[in-house]
Amino acid sequence: MDPYPARFTGRIPVATARAAGEGLEPGDEADGQVAVAGRLVARRGQGKTVFADIEDRSGRMQVWATLDRLGPDGLALIAEAHLGDIIGVRGAVVRTRRGEVSVAAASVDMLAKALRPPPDRHAGLRDPETRYRQRYLDLMASEEVREQFVTRARAIAGVRRFLDDRGFIEVETPALQPIYGGAAARPFVTHHNELGRDLYLRIATELYLKRCLVGGLDKVYEIGKDFRNEGVSFKHNPEFTMLETYEAYADYEDVARMLEEMVSQAAREATGGFVVPWKGGEIDLTPPWRRVRLVDALREASGIDVLEHPDAADLRARMREAGLDAPDDAPWPKLVDGILSQALEPTLVQPTILMDYPLELSPFAKRRADDRRLVERFEAFCGGMEIANAFSELNDPDDQRERFAMLQADRAAGDDEAQPADEDFLVALEHGMPPTGGLGLGIDRLVMLLTDRHSIREVILFPAMRT
């Protein structure tokens, strides 16, 4: 017997086979035969009769194996199979005297022998380390975990459908970049042997997607992995999935409306509604979301008006007065971000859009005409996490050049997350980029919200672990 045969023909999902037996009375047998296959998850031996449960993605089904129908070799195969083996069964659909729709096995095939045992059927797999490192065991042991990742796929499909329906085109831009940019983060560095030079794994797709806008693609999006060389936490994985969209002739308020609709549609496709459970309460994603100016929200949460403390040392002192952590080497934008993350972000459970950020925090956003210290930018928060970031994109190449210079000053002042200037991108801007509304949406965090999971590791199949 080959324990790993190449094929098993004619298979149907067990849910389909079960449906064929729904109308049967106990003791009845349907006409014809079906072929089903799946992992052996339980077996109840009775000597010359064996009951076995097999499971595929569609569900679970009982196999009724008797010496009369199978003969000694076939019965031995199923009687001696291990839990975890993948077997194929052909036979009539019946309803047993106890009322269970089953396949009365006429033949049994070993399709894949398992050499290692599956997790305990009743206790499941609880050790979080094994769950993450050997996710296949977690999936094998838990229908709920399998469903978790189906929900993730549905949410992403919902986002894609939403954007495709609105005329966006999906594009792919380089993950290996000669210079990184588009976010404040430290990159991973890798090396190209033939070119003899270091390359960076992207920390964002922003600067390449904007090049697409310069070229006239007008409405583009990319869903893909970004890589940030930072610590891991309940909401950080070094590689994570990001959506970025750019729409010509839109501004950040247009983008805010699109975000609300997109997220609520994804929620409906993934979970069936706009209201999702969250940490014992619920989050209502129904548009419109609350909007508040960032500086007002910061003042309400911390008592600090950041625009009244434009000097880093001054702001640092004020923060410490208020009991907030303010590192000595942090430049002004980092300090403002510190107030946001410490005092404000955890309070933003219901969806909230914070509008109008200080220019220093936002090197790619267009200034507000009415207040040159602020830019047309929002971030959306939900469940105490940032989930999205959007601007009216800066398309003035001279202003952009100045912003890069500011970043270099931050870098010199000790901010190792400040990104280098990208001359090639500036050349692209000099060719003219239309006024554009851009958006970044953290897909992993969105999935956390939609599935009431409080660790990013629960929504990433194979999260980063120490080796």
Added chain:
RNA sequence: GGGCCGUUAGCUCAGUUGGUCAGAGCAGGGGACUUUUAAUCCCAAGGUCCUGGGUUCGAAUCCCAGACGGCCCA
């Protein structure tokens, strides 16, 4: 970065004051059983108690260091 907790059989877990304390259930092995539903019954087997030091007559247990993981805080 800090604090707390955890790591014992393939899985889920017990293990008292430092002394018959190497244990159970399930899985796996042998046997009985032709309608079971976590089937049942009998038998046997299964260990780097995370790693390395230390204290002690004696350590899964106490101390120190480390690894990995979880939670909380910053």
